[in-house]
Amino acid sequence: MRLATSHRANDVPRVPGFTEDHLPHTILHPSQFRDIWNGEGHSPERELAAAVLDAAASDLRNYRYARRRRRQRMYWQTYQWVQSDSREWPFSFVNVCEFLRLSPAAMREHLLSPSFHARQTDSERQVAEAA
Numbered sequence: 001m002r003l004a005t006s007h008r009a010n011d012v013p014r015v016p017g018f019t020e021d022h023l024p025h026t027i028l029h030p031s032q033f034r035d036i037w038n039g040e041g042h043s044p045e046r047e048l049a050a051a052v053l054d055a056a057a058s059d060l061r062n063y064r065y066a067r068r069r070r071r072q073r074m075y076w077q078t079y080q081w082v083q084s085d086s087r088e089w090p091f092s093f094v095n096v097c098e099f100l101r102l103s104p105a106a107m108r109e110h111l112l113s114p115s116f117h118a119r120q121t122d123s124e125r126q127v128a129e130a131a
Contacts (some may be wrong), residue, residue: 056093060079060082060111093108
């Protein structure tokens with residue numbers, strides 16, 4: 001079978017007689033898959049994973065000494081998420097770290113260290129105490 005060349009520079013080789021109309025629109029272009037897999041570029045998936053990790057860091061920092069049950073629960077749920085080694089859920093701590101090319105062990109140590117919580121600004125501390 002001989003592959004036909006594409007007219008566009010970024011396109012992949014095409015099989016003669018097979019049109020893309022047969023493919024569902026949800027399939028990633030090979031270059032998109034390569035970028036996501038290799039961690040190159042800014043994809044929405046990478047931004048979401050970074051936002052999840054950022055929210056976890058914020059919850060650990062802001063609600064460690066919370067007085068209200070809801071915020072205490074948020075802290076403990078985040079703490080348990082960071083401590084977990086589970087890979088069953090796509091957004092588990094280990095999966096998020098590996099997707100962002102971060103060491104889960106180093107990130108866990110950083111997020112749960114006392115020095116991380118001590119870096120709270122005065123305004124953040126006031127918000128946490130009011131919680």
